[in-house]
Amino acid sequence: MTKTIILIPSRLGASRLPNKPLLKINNKSLITHVYEKGLSTNIGDVYVATCDQEIFNEVIKNNGKAILTKNEHLTGTDRIFEAYELLNRNDIDYIINLQGDEPLIDKNDIINLNTLAIQNGSEIATLACALQKKNINNKNVVKVFCSKEIKKNKFSFAIKFLRSLENEKIDNVYHHIGIYIYKTTALKKFVKLKQSNNEINLKLEQLRALDNNIRIDVIFANSKPIGVDTNEDYLEIKKLMEYKS
DSSP: OOOEEEEEEEOSOOSSSTTGGGOEETTEEHHHHHHHHHHHTTSSOEEEEESOHHHHHHHHHTTOOEEEOOSOOSSHHHHHHHHHHHHTOSOOOEEEEOOTTOTTOOHHHHHHHHHHHHHHTOSEEEEEEOOOGGGTTOTTSOEEEESSOOBTTBOEEEEEEESOOTTOOOTTEEEEEEEEEEEHHHHHHHHHSOOOHHHHHHTOTHHHHHHTTOOEEEEEOSOOOOOOOSHHHHHHHHHHHHHHO
């Protein structure tokens, strides 16, 4: 049986919103909300991968599992690979990289990502949802260009990722959601590659895969999660989650 685990990279040093993982919503830290979302999928074991003792302590205090990693990683993917190596398990086939700042992501979208990636034998797969007009020129919303239309249970593969759509056709373009599932062999290959110029210039690590001819399958998501990148994002999500409760 194919085995998947969920790893959540997390650190305190975000430039736009320092200490983000420990911000509280409904008396729970952001990282705890995301950890519990991962658990709710029942996909497999869930771990937070962090270089910060404060985050490690927060997860453990709330009966979660965490792995302390080195501090100097350039990307979250490098961090989850170290965590995977520290686990020293040879029974893992796939690893989901769940972003620690998207507590509203729909658990069913995570489950669907895992199911379809395994069925398709994907090397790497990710999620995308419909792109709203208001976000077409929003550089904080990453856009993924797909080879064809994606919809429920039918997916495509990524041609390119961009932040801006200036002078670009918008056929089969979607709002990218920053969650990935990696076949363990693909993750090992990916982290050994040098950062590509496109990755560095656009600050999009998925371009490292495309620039090295590694296919990224794109699966449709029904939800449109809000990432917490700024204090305004945090206040918006806090309001939404507190209203729901």
